[in-house]
Amino acid sequence: xxxxxxxxxxxxxxxxxxxxxxxxxxxxxxxxxxxxxxxxxxxxxxxxxxxxxxxxxxxxxxxxxxxxxxxxxxxxxxxxxxxxxxxxxxxxxxxxxxxxxxxxxxxxxxxxxxxxxxxxxxxxxxxxxxxxxxxxxxxxxxxxxxxxxxxxxxxxxxxxxxxxxxxxxxxxxxxxx
Numbered sequence: 751x752x753x754x755x756x757x758x759x760x761x762x763x764x765x766x767x768x769x770x771x772x773x774x775x776x777x778x779x780x781x782x783x784x785x786x787x788x789x790x791x792x793x794x795x796x797x798x799x800x801x802x803x804x805x806x807x808x809x810x811x812x813x814x815x816x817x818x819x820x821x822x823x824x825x826x827x828x829x830x831x832x833x834x835x836x837x838x839x840x841x842x843x844x845x846x847x848x849x850x851x852x853x854x855x856x857x858x859x860x861x862x863x864x865x866x867x868x869x870x871x872x873x874x875x876x877x878x879x880x881x882x883x884x885x886x887x888x889x890x891x892x893x894x895x896x897x898x899x900x901x902x903x904x905x906x907x908x909x910x911x912x913x914x915x916x917x918x919x920x921x922x923x924x925x926x927x
Contacts, residue, residue: 804830808886811901812894821889829882836875843868 805823808814816824847864850856864883887895 825885
């Protein structure tokens with residue numbers, strides 16, 4: 751009799767464990783499916799601003815007049831030229847910093863100097879962006895200004911995120927600066 755009851759109890763424990771595992775597996779699958787749907791939706795809504803065709807992008811997004819397009823093109827050329835020079839300097843400094851870090855006995859004074867110069871260049875780049883934005887804003891009417899703000903908010907959020915390796919999905923991002 752005791753064996754029959756033990757056998758029934760074990761069967762019920764197995765049934766409960768199978769049901770629990772099955773429901774947990776389905777729950778994981780459902781949440782992963784939902785996450786994928788949300789990621790796809792976010793990717794569709796994400797506004798991208800191509801660097802090479804920025805003037806055309808703004809023309810289409812802001813419905814610019816011909817005169818506005820000419821001003822935007824001039825602002826864009828100036829911004830691209832200045833930003834490219836700053837980016838090249840930043841790249842050179844980053845390589846110099848890594849080279850110094852790689853030395854047997856790196857100079858902390860030199861590394862501090864490089865870090866300061868990188869910070870100054872980042873500040874200069876932000877000032878260029880501000881000048882670029884304000885120049886465009888000045889040419890826009892109020893509806894265009896609102897759309898311009900949305901575009902810059904979207905782009906600035908995505909450009910500031912840095913992925914860190916080895917941290918799994920969603921955990922490897924942090925804000926720079």
